Amino acid sequence: xxxxxxxxxxxxxxxxxxxxxxxxxxxxxxxxxxxxxxxxxxxxxxxxxxxxxxxxxxxxxxxxxxxxxxxxxxxxxxxxxxxxxxxxxxxxxxxxxxxxxxxxxxxx
Amino acid sequence: xxxxxxxxxxxxxxxxxxxxxxxxxxxxxxxxxxxxxxxxxxxxxxxxxxxxxxxxxxxxxxxxxxxxxxxxxxxxxxxxxxxxxxxxxxxxxxxxxxxxxxxxxxxxxxxx
Numbered sequence: 001x002x003x004x005x006x007x008x009x010x011x012x013x014x015x016x017x018x019x020x021x022x023x024x025x026x027x028x029x030x031x032x033x034x035x036x037x038x039x040x041x042x043x044x045x046x047x048x049x050x051x052x053x054x055x056x057x058x059x060x061x062x063x064x065x066x067x068x069x070x071x072x073x074x075x076x077x078x079x080x081x082x083x084x085x086x087x088x089x090x091x092x093x094x095x096x097x098x099x100x101x102x103x104x105x106x107x108x
Numbered sequence: 109x110x111x112x113x114x115x116x117x118x119x120x121x122x123x124x125x126x127x128x129x130x131x132x133x134x135x136x137x138x139x140x141x142x143x144x145x146x147x148x149x150x151x152x153x154x155x156x157x158x159x160x161x162x163x164x165x166x167x168x169x170x171x172x173x174x175x176x177x178x179x180x181x182x183x184x185x186x187x188x189x190x191x192x193x194x195x196x197x198x199x200x201x202x203x204x205x206x207x208x209x210x211x212x213x214x215x216x217x218x219x220x
Contacts, residue, residue, distance in 0.1 A: 030207065031207050031208075033208075033209070035211075041145075041197050041213075041214050041216070042211070042213045042214060043151070043199060043211040043214070044211070045208065045209060045210060045211065048207060048208045048209075086150075086151065088151070090207065093164065094156060094163065094164060094206055095153060095156075095164050095166075096141075096143075096153045097153075098150050098151040098152065098153070099150065100149075100150045101150060
């Protein structure tokens with residue numbers, strides 16, 4: 001049983017397209033993280049949110065606590081956005097549960 | 109901007125050998141974590157460390173694993189007797205509050 005489910009698993013988009021990646025979780029959370037993993041393996045934290053919406057540049061993350069669902073949006077996608085995007089839920093016991101990731105490829 | 113660093117970037121070891129993976133967390137952070145990612149699989153939580161002791165550990169973190177903060181700056185993960193299935197990328201992370209975490213670049217461990 002996966003505590004965190006992401007969709008889609010793989011996503012290919014044309015440059016400029018608006019992209020949405022979804023995350024559903026079953027655990028009670030204190031926070032939800034969106035992470036970006038580059039082809040070389042390094043992980044970068046994009047957002048940490050516990051309610052509402054956050055925006056950073058072309059990235060927007062939203063969370064609906066009642067529905068246990070979060071989305072990551074990328075506006076005006078670019079080939080450099082190609083990476084694996086990982087949703088990770090921090091439960092109330094301070095343990096992380098990771099999704100399997102969404103592999104995004106943006107084609108010029 | 110402060111960052112988490114990890115050494116080495118790649119470690120190759122023979123099965124049965126002990127390895128120590130090193131991490132230097134961000135200097136004022138109080139919470140420290142180790143994660144691993146087996147090639148092609150999702151990131152998995154191993155252990156969290158706060159106030160000089162383990163606060164949480166997963167079922168993966170068995171007796172062959174240990175963590176230490178030997179000198180107030182380094183945070184190490186020791187694997188006592190490596191197995192082939194320990195081959196993975198190991199990520200260290202640190203946090204000031206226990207919520208927002210900053211990840212290191214990872215150490216790729218290859219057990220032969």
